Amino acid sequence: MSATVTAVEDAAPPRPRPASLTDLFVSFTLLALQGFGGVLAVVQRELVEKKGWMTKEEFIEEWAVAQIMPGPNVVNLSITLGARYFGWRGAVVAVAGMLTCPLLVVLALALAYAHYADSPQVAGALRGMGAVAAGLIIATGLKLMPALKKNAMGLPLCIVLGLLTFVAIVVFRLPLLWVLGGLGGIGWAFAYRGLR
Amino acid sequence: MSITMQPADWLSLLVHFLQLSLLTVGGAITTAPDMHRFLVQEKGWLTDPQFSASIAIAQAAPGPNVLFTGLMGWNVGLNAGGLSTAFFGLLVCLGGIIVPSSVLAYATAQWSHRNRDVRAVRGFKQGMAPLVVALLVSTGLILATASGSGWEHWPAWAITAVAAILVWRTRIHLLWLLGAGAVIGALGYV
Numbered sequence: 001m002s003a004t005v006t007a008v009e010d011a012a013p014p015r016p017r018p019a020s021l022t023d024l025f026v027s028f029t030l031l032a033l034q035g036f037g038g039v040l041a042v043v044q045r046e047l048v049e050k051k052g053w054m055t056k057e058e059f060i061e062e063w064a065v066a067q068i069m070p071g072p073n074v075v076n077l078s079i080t081l082g083a084r085y086f087g088w089r090g091a092v093v094a095v096a097g098m099l100t101c102p103l104l105v106v107l108a109l110a111l112a113y114a115h116y117a118d119s120p121q122v123a124g125a126l127r128g129m130g131a132v133a134a135g136l137i138i139a140t141g142l143k144l145m146p147a148l149k150k151n152a153m154g155l156p157l158c159i160v161l162g163l164l165t166f167v168a169i170v171v172f173r174l175p176l177l178w179v180l181g182g183l184g185g186i187g188w189a190f191a192y193r194g195l196r
Numbered sequence: 197m198s199i200t201m202q203p204a205d206w207l208s209l210l211v212h213f214l215q216l217s218l219l220t221v222g223g224a225i226t227t228a229p230d231m232h233r234f235l236v237q238e239k240g241w242l243t244d245p246q247f248s249a250s251i252a253i254a255q256a257a258p259g260p261n262v263l264f265t266g267l268m269g270w271n272v273g274l275n276a277g278g279l280s281t282a283f284f285g286l287l288v289c290l291g292g293i294i295v296p297s298s299v300l301a302y303a304t305a306q307w308s309h310r311n312r313d314v315r316a317v318r319g320f321k322q323g324m325a326p327l328v329v330a331l332l333v334s335t336g337l338i339l340a341t342a343s344g345s346g347w348e349h350w351p352a353w354a355i356t357a358v359a360a361i362l363v364w365r366t367r368i369h370l371l372w373l374l375g376a377g378a379v380i381g382a383l384g385y386v
Contacts, residue, residue, distance in 0.1 A: 032259045036374050039260055040332070041363070045370065057325075064324035067331070069304055070220045071297025072262035079298055080305040091302050095294070102259020103266060103290075109253050110267055117249070121382040126256045128381020131352040132373050134340035135359025141332030142364045148329065151322050158326040165330035170337055177221060180327065187323030195315050195322070 016052040018085055021093045027051070028078060028097030033105070036129055039074045039098070041136035044143065053081070056147035068180060074098065152194035153187065161187050197243055201276040206288060209241075209272065213265065213292025218300070224262040224293055225251075235268060246271045266290035336360070352386050 018024040027046070035042045047053045054062070066076035075095055082094030116122045148158040165183055168174045201209075212234055216227045228251060235242040242250075250271060254264035266286045273285025311317045340356040341349070359373050380386060 034258060034370055035260070036256070036258050039258075042370060045363075049367075060325045060328050061321035064321055064328045065304060065308060066301070067328060068221070068324070069297065069301045070218050071294070071301050072220065072224050072260050074260045075262060075294060075298060076301040076305075079301045083302055083305050084309060088302065091298075091305075095298065098260060099263070099290075099294075102257060103263055103286075106254055106257045106259065106263045106267060107270065107286075109257050110249075110270065113249060113253055120384070124381035124384055124386055125378040126252075126381065127352065127386045128355065128377035128379070129256065129374050130342075130377075131340065131355040131381075131386060132359040132377030134336045135356040135361075136336075136363055136370060136373070137339065138333050138336030138356070138360040139363035141329050141336065142360065144329050144332070148326055151325055152319070153323065162326040162330040165327045166334050169331065169334040176226075176331075180324075184324050184327055187326060188320050189323070191323035192315060192319030195319055 018053065021086055021089060024082060024086065024090060025093045025097040028082075028094050029101050032098045032102045035074075035102075036133055041133075041140045043074060043077065044140045047081070056144055057150060060144055060147055068184075151191065153190040154194065157187075157190055197246075197275050199241055199272075199275045201241070201272070201281075205239075205241075206284075209269070209285075210288050210292050213289050214296055217293045217296040220293065220297055224265060227293075228264075231265070231268065235272065241272045241275060242268060246275075262293060263290070265293045351380075355380065355386065 018027060031042050031046045032039055034046075044059060048056055048059050062077060062080050063073070066073045066080060069076050075098060078094035078098045079091040082090035082092070084090070086093070148162075149155055151158050153161075161183055165179060168179045168183065169176075216230060219230075220227050232247055236244055236247050247268065250267035251264045254261055254267055257263065266289060269285035269287070269289025270282045271285070272289070273282035276285070308317055308321075336356070340353060355377055359377070362368050362373060363370065377386075
């Protein structure tokens with residue numbers, strides 16, 4: 001399986017890709033260790049902006065699939081990307097990179113937590129980092145907006161669907177499944193038509 | 197707290213997390229209420245503070261938030277024995293929540309890559325794109341107002357807004373921003 005996938009990738013114009021399974025593991029480890037309060041913002045910056053392993057458009061598309069599937073979204077995205085380059089071994093290595101070192105950090109924090117749980121400085125620092133992390137995720141969304149210009153359903157429809165999604169989630173707090181099923185279904189139909 | 201875990205108990209813990217794995221659409225955190233029902237209320241393997249701390253610590257730490265399930269297993273193991281039992285519990289819960297959804301994600305990724313030129317597949321990915329962008333902005337806003345939406349939280353919102361603009365418009369390293377947020381918070385401004 002991995003051999004055929006590689007052959008297809010080689011036929012495309014040359015573009016950056018992980019050099020080896022080790023490169024994949026190290027890259028995902030470093031990426032995960034930067035991801036306080038969520039890894040997504042870091043994934044976008046590292047894989048799209050710095051390494052160029054995915055374009056903005058590819059990132060959005062794969063993220064859509066990762067979001068629809070059960071499972072942690074970032075883990076699903078790691079599987080997709082790892083599998084793309086090295087088959088099932090790539091998927092395993094990418095997930096291992098994403099989880100192993102952060103898990104050790106989490107355990108260390110859990111052991112330390114008992115001592116500092118009551119400190120107002122620690123609680124304040126966590127709140128401050130949480131506020132920054134929220135900003136990082138908003139910025140990730142803002143940075144991906146230009147990619148919608150190339151969308152098959154056209155920019156105006158993208159804006160309408162995006163605004164409706166925003167209102168459904170932020171204002172009405174509708175369950176994600178409803179929103180993805182309803183508005184996502186509409187988007188699917190329009191994009192399908194636009195791709196003719 | 198001290199509990200006794202029989203092999204059958206470990207098996208039922210594993211089976212519960214294996215089942216939850218396929219329900220975690222939108223992230224593992226969406227199944228946290230059910231974990232609470234099972235681990236704290238029904239089985240009594242975990243205390244309320246242990247449950248809350250597991251989530252809080254994983255949120256504050258780097259890496260995917262799903263690691264909170266590992267901490268829950270770790271704490272169940274600690275309650276039932278020593279560090280080696282804790283490590284076993286960690287593997288049971290984290291492995292249970294990740295493996296089924298990952299196998300499905302792998303199969304889907306391979307299928308959708310093989311069929312990437314099929315019109316329905318391309319239409320699906322493109323049709324979802326505006327939702328994905330809007331969901332990111334929405335998630336950030338919900339996180340920013342998670343601790344409350346009153347005006348007294350304006351310093352936190354200001355930090356969120358500044359961080360968002362800096363990341364959007366500059367190439368500043370994310371760790372600088374997180375460090376600055378930690379310092380401002382530790383000084384008591386948030």
